[in-house]
Amino acid sequence: MSNPTIHSLLFDPIRFKGGSKIATLEALLVCQPENAKFTIVTANPESWQHSGHHNMTIVRLPTIKVLSSAQHGAAYWINQLFYFVILLFNLCFMQKVDKLIGASGPGIDMPIYFLGKLLSKQIIQLIHGPVGNSRSIGYCLSNADHVFYLQSARPSMLTALNTYYQAKFRNIDASSLSSWVASHSNYHVFVNGISQQNWPTRCQMVLPTIFWCASLLKWKGLDKLITAAKLIHPTHPLIANVCFIRPKDISLPVSQAPQNISHFRWYEDPECLDDIRSKSNIFISTSTNEPFGLSILEALAAGMCVILPDDDSYWSKTLTDFQQCIKYKAEDPVSLCTAIYLLLNDRNMMEQLSQNALQVALEYQAESRYLAIAHCIEAPCEQPSSSALNPVNAERS
Template sequence: MTHDHHIFVFDPICYAGGSKFATREVLKLINSRKNRLTILTSDPRSWPIAQANIISLSYPSWLSISDVGNGYWLRQIYFCWWILYSRYLYGSIQIAVGASCPGNDMPIYLLKWLLKYKVAQFIHGNISISRSCGLCLYQADNVFYLHSAYASINAVIQHRWRKLKPNIRDQKCQQLLSSSHFLPFINGIAKEQSPSLCQYHTPTLFWAASLLKWKGLDLLLEVIKETPINHRLPTNICYLVPQNTTLPITVAPQTIESINWHQQPESIDSIRAQSNIFISTSDKEPFGLSILEALFAGMCVIIPKDGAFWDTQLTHQKNCLKYIPHDRQSLQQQINYISHSPHQLAVLGSEAALLSQNYQAEKCYSDIISILCQHASRTP
């Protein structure tokens, strides 16, 4: 017997990324016999989920991409119309899921009381401080957040109650953040989505992320350009081009000998498997699903020693290599070390693959799935 528990996902981001991959992994584990799933998205390619109703959200050229002011609110009203249209097409919604952050997912909050659904918010990175974001976090029925986002979430809530006395404000913040409505999580990869194991016979660099400047591709390109051509390792760069963003991005592709460029490739798993040295250049990456995929693939992972999530989980020269953040010479030293010690590729990669088994999606997301589907389990 099927149950009519409708989960609606709002995704206004026009390109793929780690946050979408993580949310997608959660949704794929939801029982489709007991739950209906609808995804309103600006990027249908990001959601290859057979059991979901996919609605393509058009993004006209005249629509503002501003994050503040009248242009921002006009965009939210436009998105609200699309949510109402989705409700018309597929019926009442029990839970609306924000797949990004409150600032991007504002329309599901604006329509919460009209459409009478619960709101579940995913937060995959730091969020901006604003009164509207603070109101959203207070109105959300559930907030699922990566540990690295905790400080910014706390700052947003503190800002919302900024007129209160500091001791009262701190007390109210702690009460809210320690309630059952807020749930920290770590990302995982489902068994059937596990990356293929990499090769170990030819040292080959691999980089995968969006072209947003904070992802740090410029650092790797500088290192490669400063390396004599006959000493460069083959390099595969898989990149996403952000759309409708005001944030600075790196220009790609560039004509640099030894680099193979791949824009949002369908075959990223095989490209990764043909490589074996993963380079992370992000500035304090909130989680880094690309790093986790590299661990699953048994790659030698090179990350900055920056106090971010994977820096706290991995050990230098046991299951990874680390370099001084933003330091070209330090990154070059680690690349030189592994290229001249190819036997270490398999040693570090094997340890990395062993550690990756702690990040199985079925376990990492079990509490989130239980919350999203709890209404369905109560349906007679």
């Protein structure tokens, strides 16, 4: 007898598209439609509407601009309570929900923890990058039934757990307790991937063309590319396709786009991203310590020549300089210029990097990389297991 279809509610309060949403959608698509269906309550329906998943319902999440950008204090908690009420109201009109999924990060996904406690629902938390250091985030991490996280997020997760346990338990070694919780079987490391249906088109290798793709958040480093382009321009003007996402309702600094630079073409959140990428062939990453870099993986899968900073990011540690990529000194525009010159003046290197990039990308198939997440979502419901992570129970056992 087949298992019943699991209905999960995914909460998405972020008002703009990003790599974490793309990765989350890829993970959901690994689930079999007969085993899982989803209701996405989202502040950005456009990110989900062309998913191709047959069992996905999109519900718009209303936002209050003055509250949605708050990261702490009274405004933050009022906003979380507002979202909680909205979710509770929507549940009254939905088919029974079995599981709750948070994909924006603990703290941002706080309303599903309120719901989980109130309705005894299982909570699955996806973490796509470092988390903030707060007691509320530590609370979420200690109460989630399953936590799937990128390895780069682990140090910050331990810090948040430690902060929470230090405040909650006076006579417990918070650091040891945090390590114990994070080593629990409900904590799972994952690596991103790309599904076959979304595999990028092979890029052209005729005309050297730069491709940059990220949000305008300052740490994504668009300004570094612009500085390098201006340094190179007098001797070798660059042709570049710049695809950007403009963040909404955030207090973080952002770069300006578009800018008047010769031979630069600017695209704001284009629907034809794959086509633009395929007309380019040199991908430049300017992010600082990127937690993963899904756009880098997409570039590798398209056979692009990747230039990235030599830092502590996932791809910098994974790829080998002059074999699968070209590395430059992080925060150094002159070093970036040198890396660009190397490729522009060596067609054989471009061809070899392109071939090697494709081989690397083949190891990142979504169908295998997200299988553990899909199995967790599809699994028959159990009683929420967060009590197993309760330090009081741990001390008694």
